Amino acid sequence: MSRNRSISDSPLYAHVDNELVPMEDATVSIRDRGFMYGDGVFETLRAYGGEVFRWKAHANRLADSASAINLEHGLSRATLKNRIDETLTANNLDEAYVKLSITRGVQPGKLNPDPTVDPTVVVQTSPLPRGGVNSNPVWDGPATLQTVKTRRIPDRALPSHAKTHNYLNGILARAELRVSDADEAVMLDTDGQLAEGATGNIFFVDGDALCTPSLDGPILPGITRSTVLDIAAEEGIPIREDSFDINTLREAEEAFVTNTTWEIRPVKTIDGIDIGRGPLTTLLQQAFQNRVEKRYYDTHREVPNEE
Numbered sequence: 001m002s003r004n005r006s007i008s009d010s011p012l013y014a015h016v017d018n019e020l021v022p023m024e025d026a027t028v029s030i031r032d033r034g035f036m037y038g039d040g041v042f043e044t045l046r047a048y049g050g051e052v053f054r055w056k057a058h059a060n061r062l063a064d065s066a067s068a069i070n071l072e073h074g075l076s077r078a079t080l081k082n083r084i085d086e087t088l089t090a091n092n093l094d095e096a097y098v099k100l101s102i103t104r105g106v107q108p109g110k111l112n113p114d115p116t117v118d119p120t121v122v123v124q125t126s127p128l129p130r131g132g133v134n135s136n137p138v139w140d141g142p143a144t145l146q147t148v149k150t151r152r153i154p155d156r157a158l159p160s161h162a163k164t165h166n167y168l169n170g171i172l173a174r175a176e177l178r179v180s181d182a183d184e185a186v187m188l189d190t191d192g193q194l195a196e197g198a199t200g201n202i203f204f205v206d207g208d209a210l211c212t213p214s215l216d217g218p219i220l221p222g223i224t225r226s227t228v229l230d231i232a233a234e235e236g237i238p239i240r241e242d243s244f245d246i247n248t249l250r251e252a253e254e255a256f257v258t259n260t261t262w263e264i265r266p267v268k269t270i271d272g273i274d275i276g277r278g279p280l281t282t283l284l285q286q287a288f289q290n291r292v293e294k295r296y297y298d299t300h301r302e303v304p305n306e307e
Contacts, residue, residue, distance in 0.1 A: 001240065013090040015083045015123035022088050023124075032120050034103030038166030039113065040120070041065035042101040046260045048131045048296035050094040052084060053260070057223050061163065065103065068162035073102050073119040080121070087123040096125045097261055128261065132293035138261050139183075142268035142277060145197070145257070146182035147246055148173045152195040152218040160218035161249070170198040184257055184269065186249070189218050194244045200259035201225040204252035204267075205280050206240070211248075214241040224258040231287045237280065254278030264288055 014026040031157045034040035043062045046053045059077045061228035066073060077262075082145055084098055104113055129136045150173040152160065185198040194213050201222040203212045210232050213219050232239050249255065255267035255275050264285045266277045 007206050010093045011093075011125050011127075014125075014134055015087040015090075015121075017121055018083070020086060026122075026124075027105075028120050028122065031104045031106045031109065032103055033105065033113065034194070035122060036109070037111070038100060038164060038168070039069070039071075040103030040165040041069065041071060042099060042163055042165060044055045044163075044260045045086055045098040045100065046124075046128065046131070047094065047096040047098055048292055050088065051296055052081070052098065053292070053296075054223050055081060056225070057226065061161075061221065061223065062102075065159075065162040065164060066276065068159040069164060070113075071102070071104055071119075073117060073121075075102070075119065075121065079190055083121065083123050091125050092124055093127055095130050097126050097128050098123065098125050101165070121145065131263070131289070132297050133229065133289050135289060135292075136267070137263065139265050142266040143183040143257055144180075144268055145186050145202075145255075146177055146180045146269045147271050148176040148185040148187060148198075150176060150187060152187045152189050155218050161215075163220060173198040173252050186246070189247060192245070193217065194246055195219060196250055197257050197259075199266075200257040200262060202255065202257055203228065204249050204254055204255035205278060206248060208282065209238040209240045210284075211240045211242065211244065211252075212245060217243065218302065222258055222260075222301065224260055224263060227288065227291070228258055228264065228284055232283055235283065254281050256281045256284075257300050262281070263280070 011023055013020045014023055016026050028035065041062060043058045045058050072179050084100060088096060101122045105118045105120045107114045128138060153169050173187050177185055185197060187195045189195045195217055196213060196219050201212060201217060203210060215221055229239060250270050250273050252275060254277060257265050257267065266281050269275060
């Protein structure tokens with residue numbers, strides 16, 4: 001039987017260090033390194049029909065993030081997945097946003113980390129609409145994008161593929177949007193080339209090709225990004241992963257941004273320049289919804305191995 005509380009409802013429980021705790025009682029120590037230094041990693045996930053979308057891919061990225069900051073937390077993927085499932089069940093949610101965080105935990109107040117780790121692990125959720133075919137997106141309409149002055153941190157300074165608690169780079173980019181009231185910041189790298197949004201990857205259409213900045217730059221390897229590339233390959237759509245300047249994006253025939261909660265969000269304007277919603281974006285949206293519907297809602301499906 002389907003379960004899902006209203007999206008206006010607040011979650012009832014969080015999962016904190018292997019214990020389900022009422023949200024109003026969920027706390028972590030002020031000496032936790034995630035709080036003091038941003039010394040932790042996280043994943044934003046989405047549940048469809050009670051199952052986490054592409055758990056294996058998220059678990060792989062989480063492991064890569066932990067390795068990038070030398071965080072040996074000692075928790076198995078099965079353990080982490082079980083805590084997510086317990087949190088969804090406790091909150092009576094099938095359709096949900098999920099955030100899984102792992103920090104280096106409480107250690108002496110010094111910058112260099114102890115090799116012995118007692119990690120802090122937190123899972124929190126909130127309701128989302130049903131996904132799949134004929135679903136209602138979480139966004140109100142096509143996105144407005146604004147190029148910002150804040151640059152993406154180069155990979156040699158902070159591993160770009162690691163999703164860490166140190167999110168100040170994206171926060172500063174989003175803070176610049178207060179002037180324009182845009183939905184998403186467009187960030188460039190230190191060479192002035194197109195990188196990504198503060199919270200998502202950027203795609204655009206140039207000629208017959210679907211274009212997106214290459215992971216050779218300071219780009220987070222988004223899970224939805226990789227899904228879109230898979231769909232495009234299946235549909236025979238030419239793909240260009242490359243380095244692009246901002247004018248190429250501004251002159252695009254169509255564009256969209258991707259992340260776990262937005263899925264595929266069409267772009268309306270870039271720096272005030274109109275970008276019409278095009279047929280390729282619509283095709284990819286429909287293909288994405290069909291994939292979700294078949295994998296998570298089709299009662300007669302043969303469930304494949306988790307991606």
